[in-house]
Amino acid sequence: MNTLLKYFLFAVGMLLLHACTKEEAKLPYSSITSFTFTDANGAPLSAAISGQDIIIYWPFEQPLPTGITPQIAVSDEAVIKPASGAKVALSAATSYTVTAQSGSTTIYHLKIVAVQPSPDVKFLQADGYTFFYTNEETSFPALFLIQDTVRTHLSLLSCNGKKIPVAIKSITRDNIMYKYPAALDSGRYKLVLETGKYTITGKTDYYYRPNEPEFEIVQNLQLKRGQTFTLKGKYLDEITSAIMYSDVEAAITVVSNTGTEATFRIPDNMPTGTYDGIAILDRYYRYDNYYYMDAPLEIIP
Structure with missing residues (x-):
């Protein structure tokens, strides 16, 4: 092969190589x-x-x-x-x-x-009332709570707007367990749940009452129609009405009452006979509760 032919083939090879390189496009994808x-x-x-x-x-x-x-x-x-x-x-x-x-x-x-579903806490939406005790542990069902006590809180809201923290013991997928404080003022409260961006104030009234009415028992008390009599006891200042009871009930009048005694009057037309005891109706906030003294009482003419 002569020199001229060698140069010719070399030139053709270079041209082909240049053409191939030029035709190789760069990738345009940026995903x-x-x-x-x-x-x-x-x-x-x-x-x-x-x-x-x-x-x-x-x-x-x-x-x-x-x-x-x-x-x-x-x-x-x-x-x-x-x-x-x-x-x-x-x-x-x-x-x-x-x-x-x-x-x-x-x-x-x-x-x-990070969308948080609305918590499902039907328990808090029930209208009604309940009494509770200090240091009492309890729970209620709940769904879609953040299972973290840094972002989920419980508190008692008093009538004057004061919030008292309630200790959360555990939170599961469908339940929250908690413990009431060791010391509280007596009164009515609402339970407030805060979880993430949601705050839910319950409708139920929660009552803390450390002491309930009680009588000093008087045995074989004999009373006349129209007579006024006094019973001693504790925490009697919330009495609103009273009855004597046996097989039937008969109302008696509350004349006056303090924390330590209550005075009643037997109606003039009170049925005579022996009654099993006295029940007082104690109005604590807006709910009525009966308390009993089981001791025989005789009404005579």
Whole structure:
């Protein structure tokens, strides 16, 4: 092969090589194909990619951390900044730039969704009343509570607007257990539940009453129609009415009462006979409660 032919073949080879290199286009793709991270308990989570949003569905019962360290996959030959494995702020202000091999870019933004369902606490919505005791442990059913005593609280709300913390013992998927305070003023309260963004004030009236009415027992008391008599005892200042009872009931009149004694009058037309005892109607706030002295009483003409 002469020298001229060698040069000719070399020139043709170079031209073909140049043509092939020129025809090899660079990849234009700049997409995020996966975005994974872990929650506060170390469980794996994956973000949803929608358009240029990286949508992070954070578990509502967990507090949002300040940052995450995601593992990110992108299109072939593309580069992402901040890089996969770099810690970033868990914030809508955080963005990622994916640069394709061709140089084109796509910018992605974090979008955090942590929607807490409305708590289901029908127990608190029942209209009625109940009495409770200091240091008493109890519970009620509840759904969709944040199972974290930093973000879920119980308290007693007094009539004058004072909030008294109630100790939470445990929170499960469907129940909350708590313990009433060791010391309280007597009175009426509402139970208030705070969990995440929700605050629920119950309708039920909660009454704390350390002492209930009681009589000093008097045996074989004989009384006449129209007679006034006095019984001694404790915590009698809330009496509103009274009856004598046996097989039938007959009302007697409350003349006066203090904390330590109550005076009654037998009606002029009171049926005569022997009664089993006296029941007083004690009005504590808006609810009536009967208290009894079981001791025979005889009414004579």
